[in-house]
Amino acid sequence: MSRKPQLQVVTANALISGHSVWLTASGGWSPRMGDARVFDDPQQAQAALAHATARSDIVVGAYLAPVRAGVAGPEPVHFREAFRRDGPSPAANAHPRS
Amino acid sequence: MYRYDEFDHAFLAERNRQFRAQVARRLDGSLSEDEFRPLRLMNGLYLQLHAYMLRVAIPYGTLNPAQLRKLAEIAERWDRGYGHFTTRQNIQFNWPRLIDVPDMLDALAEVGLHAIQTSGNTVRNVTADHFAGAAADEIDDPRPWAELIRQWSTDHPEFQFLPRKFKIAITGSPHDRAVTRAHDIGLRMLRRKDGAEGFEVIVGGGLGRTPMLGPVIRDFLPASDLLPYLEAILATYNLLGRRDNKYKARIKITVHENGLDTFRELVEARFAEIAPDFDRQTTAAELARIRAMFASPLLESKSEYAFHEAHQRDPVFRAWADTNLHPHRAKGHAIVTVSLKAHGETPGDATSEQMRLIADLAERYGHGEIRVSHEQNLILPHVARGDLPALHAALKAAGLATANAGLLSDIIACPGMDYCALATARSIPVAQEIATHFDRLRLEHDIGPLKIKISGCINACGHHHVGHIGILGLDRAGVENYQITLGGDGSEDASLGSRTGPGFAHDEIVPAIERILRAYLELRENRDETFLAAYRRLGAAPFKAALYEGNRADAA
Structure with missing residues (x-):
């Protein structure tokens, strides 16, 4: 039985702003999920997570989130991650980013 | 209200100095997140889904105009121009940056406010009746x-x-x-x-x-x-x-x-x-x-002519006066609920402009007193009835005169998954959709007193167990699902609501609430029998029957 590889990204909150960020292929952090590096190898994902966790001067609470491949980069599997990507519902956030 | 003495001021200044140093040590790497986390939580600073959140204590929900203006200023200067009033009579800022929080705490201290013990395993903000010191039925403040x-x-x-x-x-x-x-x-x-x-x-x-x-x-x-x-x-x-x-x-x-x-x-x-x-x-x-x-302000009796005139002439004022006023112990006065539940808005949110206006109005008409209610509204506890038309006009111009205190759209909703890291589903959009839907149907005033309370997870910050209708948002296999409880009550006759049965998907929840309320309108003996009274008389069965009518397969 062949199993599809579990696709994952490393995500966290930025230390200073608290905003959701994603680990990119260049090892930086982006506020856009679409920029995230997608891991299909669980060991590599764990290694990247360990590295991210060690950089606690930049981000807080790093973890692996499952994603699926989309046209414009990785897309969330769970709706919680969709909220982290998109921010509060438009109606709930009547006071947009200034 | 309580005024800080030199010891209070010195205590707060020292705590803020300590936290400023802790933040600096976190930023320069001397403190790890594991070391810093309990320190920031002791100062009310959480990390939520999209940002930090600073929870400021409002002791027993009592504010003066200077404090409310300071909250407005903080929201504008270091956040996004609004604050969220909570069921704990606190205010939360949803978007502060870590590096700004020490300045925010210093600004709060200028008016005798802080965020100490708004988190952690300590005694939290002591909450009180939001009509304290004003209610006609009160034994003492x-x-x-x-x-x-x-x-x-x-x-x-x-x-x-x-x-x-x-x-x-x-x-x-x-x-x-x-x-x-x-x-x-x-x-x-x-x-x-x-x-x-x-x-x-x-x-x-x-x-x-x-x-x-x-x-x-x-x-x-x-x-x-x-x-x-x-x-x-x-x-x-x-x-x-x-x-x-x-x-x-x-x-x-x-x-x-x-x-x-x-x-x-x-x-x-x-x-x-x-x-x-x-x-x-x-x-x-x-x-x-x-x-x-806490001595009562001097409440002088004034002519109530303006009130009676407006009540007769203006149906908008009348609707507001009939729902948003509560009997005051002093003749010629009323307790005013300033609704933070405009249909379609986030329950409990107030912009900096709105906060400043309420501070001004409290000074002009309300002896400088403001309260935060656990139902996420603001209260002006001492207003002369003759001043109510002018007050109403000013509130109305700022979107603060929704005539819904104690009605269907006066919903308690926790922040839910729009903000909260613990949430399993959204709460705010459910509250907004219920409010706008029944406003369109023009049924709210016909339905009468009703408390709907919504929580976005099992921790029940939205008090759903004591809602006449409670809604609990859960994550069922990666999809939002909402359970309904009926018959809860947080008053002196307190009771916990009972779960009706299987839950509903996000797009099914508003129709589900409508089925329950249409059943109530059919079943009530008369307009004076509230939803809760009808539920207590009839039990859950007829409401459940209406709720799951022809819907069993979908709801399972």
Whole structure:
């Protein structure tokens, strides 16, 4: 039985702003999920997570989130991650980013 | 209201200085997140889904105009121009940056506010009846006692690391607007026939994953015994409460597992031990000092002509006056609920502009007093009836005159998954959709008094267990699902709602609520029979039948 590889990204909150960020292929952090590096190898994902966790001067609470491949980069599997990507519902956030 | 003395100011300045240094050490890498986290939580700073959140304590929900203006300024300067008032009578800022928080705390300290003990396993902000000091049905103003408890519990060395967080609510009125039976300790002021003042003490109530209405541990506690008795309860809980399982650590579980009688015996034994050494003289002197600061404003009677004229002429004013006013103890006055529940808006949010306007109006018409209600509205407790038309006009221009206090769209909703890291589903959009839907149907005033309360997870910050209609948002296999409870009540006749059955998807929840309410309109004996009264008369069956009518397959 062949199993599809579990696709994952490393995500966290930025230390200073608290905003959701994603680990990119260049090892930086982006506020856009679409920029995230997608891991299909669980060991590599764990290694990247360990590295991210060690950089606690930049981000807080790093973890692996499952994603699926989309046209414009990785897309969330769970709706919680969709909220982290998109921010509060438009109606709930009547006071947009200034 | 309470005014800080030099000791209060010095204490706060020192705490803020410490936190500023802690933030600096976090940023330069000397503190890890594991080391920093408990320090920031002690200062009310959480990390949520999209950003930090700063929770500021508003002691027993009482604010003066300078404080409200400062909150507006903080929202504008360091956040996104709004604040969110909560069921704990606090305010939360949803978007602060870590590096700005020390400045925000210093700004708060300028007006005697802080974020200490708004998180962590400590005694949290003491909440009180939001109509305290004004309600016609009140025995006495509970706020001097609440302030005494605040002073006793703030930085209390024995109670900084309790098994779990600890919430105390107090009311001075037989009509319980403070949900005392759903708190770790609930206090109801009593005055016996012989004139003796005291409290009925309730212990071990709470909502969350194991909802319980607190039982009475003492029918009548003489008022002068309050602090030693609270200390005895806290000390007993501190030793007996479970630390092995976070979900069994609240005092409600301690009382439940050990039995009320055993718990009471231990409390009474501890009380007997500490009460003789308790410094009653100093406490009485401090209470007298506090009481003087809560003296009622001078409420002069004014002509009510303008009120009657507007009430007759203007249907918009009439609708507002009929729902958003509450009887005041002083003739010619009213308690005004300023609704933060405009249809389609986020329950409890106020912009900086709105906060400034309310501060101005409190000064002009309300003796400079503002309250935050646990129902996420603001209250002007002392307004002369003759000033109500002018007040209404000013509120209306700022979107603050929605005539819905106590009605269907006066919904408590937790932040839910739009903000909260613990949430399992959204709450705010559900509240918004219910409010706009029934506003379109023009059914809200016909339905009458109704409390809908929505929580976005099992922790029940939205008090859904005590909503006449409660809604609980869960994650069912990666999809939002909403369970409905009926018949809950947070008043003096408190009851916990019962679950109706299978839950509903996000797009099914508004029609589901409509089916329940259409059944109520059919079933009620007359317009005076409220939803809750009809539910209590008829039981759940007819409402469940309407809810799941022809929908069994979809709802399963």
